[in-house]
Amino acid sequence: xPRGELxxxxxxxILLALVRLKSxxxxxxxxxxIEDRTGRNISIGxxxxxxxxxxxKGYVSSFTGEPTAERGGRAKRFFRxxxxxxxxxxxxxxxxRKMTHGLKHLWGTG
Amino acid sequence: MANWLLSCFLTARDREEVRGDLVEEFQLxxxxxxxxxxxxxxxxxxxxxxxxWNSVRPGCWIRTLAVALAAYIVAxxxxxxxxxxxxxxxxxxxxxxxxxxxxxxxxxMLASGYIAARLRPGANAAMGVIVAIAVAALMAAQAGHVPLxxxxxxxxxxxxxxxxxxxxxxxxxx
Numbered sequence: 001x002p003r004g005e006l007x008x009x010x011x012x013x014i015l016l017a018l019v020r021l022k023s024x025x026x027x028x029x030x031x032x033x034i035e036d037r038t039g040r041n042i043s044i045g046x047x048x049x050x051x052x053x054x055x056x057k058g059y060v061s062s063f064t065g066e067p068t069a070e071r072g073g074r075a076k077r078f079f080r081x082x083x084x085x086x087x088x089x090x091x092x093x094x095x096x097r098k099m100t101h102g103l104k105h106l107w108g109t110g
Numbered sequence: 111m112a113n114w115l116l117s118c119f120l121t122a123r124d125r126e127e128v129r130g131d132l133v134e135e136f137q138l139x140x141x142x143x144x145x146x147x148x149x150x151x152x153x154x155x156x157x158x159x160x161x162x163w164n165s166v167r168p169g170c171w172i173r174t175l176a177v178a179l180a181a182y183i184v185a186x187x188x189x190x191x192x193x194x195x196x197x198x199x200x201x202x203x204x205x206x207x208x209x210x211x212x213x214x215x216x217x218x219m220l221a222s223g224y225i226a227a228r229l230r231p232g233a234n235a236a237m238g239v240i241v242a243i244a245v246a247a248l249m250a251a252q253a254g255h256v257p258l259x260x261x262x263x264x265x266x267x268x269x270x271x272x273x274x275x276x277x278x279x280x281x282x283x284x
Binding site: 026027028031032043044045046048049050052053064067068070071072074075076077 | 161
């Protein structure tokens with residue numbers, strides 16, 4: 001990640017979803033993981049647009065799986081986080097951790 | 111219909127995967143009450159803006175916008191010349207003239223959308239947005255000069271023709 005460039009909020013959340021889903025990360029599972037955990041009902045178009053942006057930056061890679069019947073014979077496109085993406089995620093987390101240090105009383109947790 | 115609409119904006123690479131994801135989740139959701147077509151259409155309509163934005167911005171978005179604007183201007187000139195020729199060469203009834211103008215206009219938009227997409231990926235989507243804004247502005251500026259049905263028809267069918275032109279190019283390329 002270029003120095004000083006942080007991940008956008010949706011990029012951050014989607015990379016975290018890829019980490020959680022591991023080998024099961026494709027458009028639908030990423031969208032559902034985000035909706036289940038954050039309550040954000042984002043569109044599948046926003047998921048793909050963000051994943052393609054991350055792929056262009058080299059943070060994720062993708063490959064096409066086998067077509068399945070429950071998808072009307074259409075293939076899945078699986079996504080995987082790359083070392084550059086893990087580094088970007090760590091850097092963004094670190095920046096947020098530093099900026100929130102000492103402010104926990106504002107949202108009443110730990 | 112929803113699938114077709116979404117396909118107009120997706121690249122050939124994404125088309126099957128995105129539609130497959132929607133179909134798979136739709137199947138899961140229809141097993142529980144209160145979900146179905148409303149959700150599906152909501153997903154399709156909310157997916158279009160990020161897909162359009164994503165197709166416009168790679169590389170240099172200003173180039174995409176420039177191609178879209180150039181295609182729009184060329185289409186406007188062709189439409190104007192064709193309309194002037196129609197008035198000069200044929201003495202038509204006003205309604206027939208308006209219908210022919212609409213057909214020429216939409217055909218020009220379709221061809222321009224095709225060429226814009228060929229020149230730069232995403233330029234047809236940007237051009238569709240430009241057409242929608244321009245027609246809405248013209249409607250506000252010169253209400254009464256052209257029949258309302260023509261204006262409304264062009265407001266919806268104009269951007270649609272541009273996007274369909276781009277989809278036609280994507281289909282041929284695939």
